[in-house]
Amino acid sequence: MESALGAALFLILVAASAAQDGCICPMNKRTFCDMESGSCICMAVGSNQMVDCSTLTSKCLLMKAEMSTVKPRNFIKPKHAFLDNDGLYHPECDANGIFKARQCNNTDTCWCVNSAGVRRTDKGDQNMRCSELVRTSQILIELRHKEREAAFLEAEVENSLRQFIQKRYLLHQNFIPAVKYDYPFIQIDLKQNLMQKSYRDVDIADVAYYFEKDIKHDSLFHSNNAFNLSVSGEPLDIEEILIYYIDEKAPEFSMKQLSAGIIAVVVVVVLSFITGITVLVLTRRRKTGKYEKVEIKEMREMRRGQNA
Incomplete structure (x- = not known):
């Protein structure tokens, strides 16, 4: 813990010194920069990957830097407590700062992401495989x-x-x-x-x-x-x-990922369909019974007329 705090303090001091020399990354504040051979060289916090400060830094490196600067929580948590890490998680980036197709957290839960780092599949275990990074x-x-x-x-x-x-x-x-x-x-x-x-x-x-x-x-x-x-x-x-x-390819979520609202709409539609069929069948039965009674009555009257 002390070594981590020492490293963080060192990075802050380096960044402050570089800023005084005018060596900063104007496109990304989550970097530490230093002058080397007359050039301002900036590295991304959390990954130590060199970034091009003339353009935007990749989202993967930005998320990694943000997670690296988050102060850890040391409180004892209830047994079933969990975090929704779909928005922000500690990503795996390749050598170019691009999201790897498969991402996992520290509980051995894995999922597949798109090129924006957004989950596009259900979550699984360490055996989960993501064949490609869908753009x-x-x-x-x-x-x-x-x-x-x-x-x-x-x-x-x-x-x-x-x-x-x-x-x-x-x-x-x-x-x-x-x-x-x-x-x-x-x-x-x-x-x-x-x-x-x-x-x-x-x-x-x-x-x-x-x-x-x-x-x-x-x-x-x-x-x-x-x-x-x-x-x-x-x-x-x-x-x-x-x-x-x-x-470019449709996400691969299962039915369990449908929101409660969507499921409710589907249930209502199905129930309405079943109710409509039931009413139609009962109506036909009633009409059929009515027609049969009318036919029997008419036949009796015709027989009475013949006998007379």
């Missing part, structure tokens, strides 16, 4: 801004967000096919398949992660790169963000 080719970012006296103009929202994303996150306009506005909701569509992405293009998953951190007031940029989101000079105050991931 996330589309991301939908849905925002809701605070109530205001009048809505923004749709064209102004689109232009402002396009320019903002391109300038702050270095994402080319080709990868932003649509920005839709329906007061107070905004939807930003990001698309990027592997054939379209060049080596220098930032990944849409990294863009979405940086953007989400900015919205949640936990910016990954240094303070001299402040987050100021506005539309035609007026601040755009976001109070909610949802991010949907669409992969």
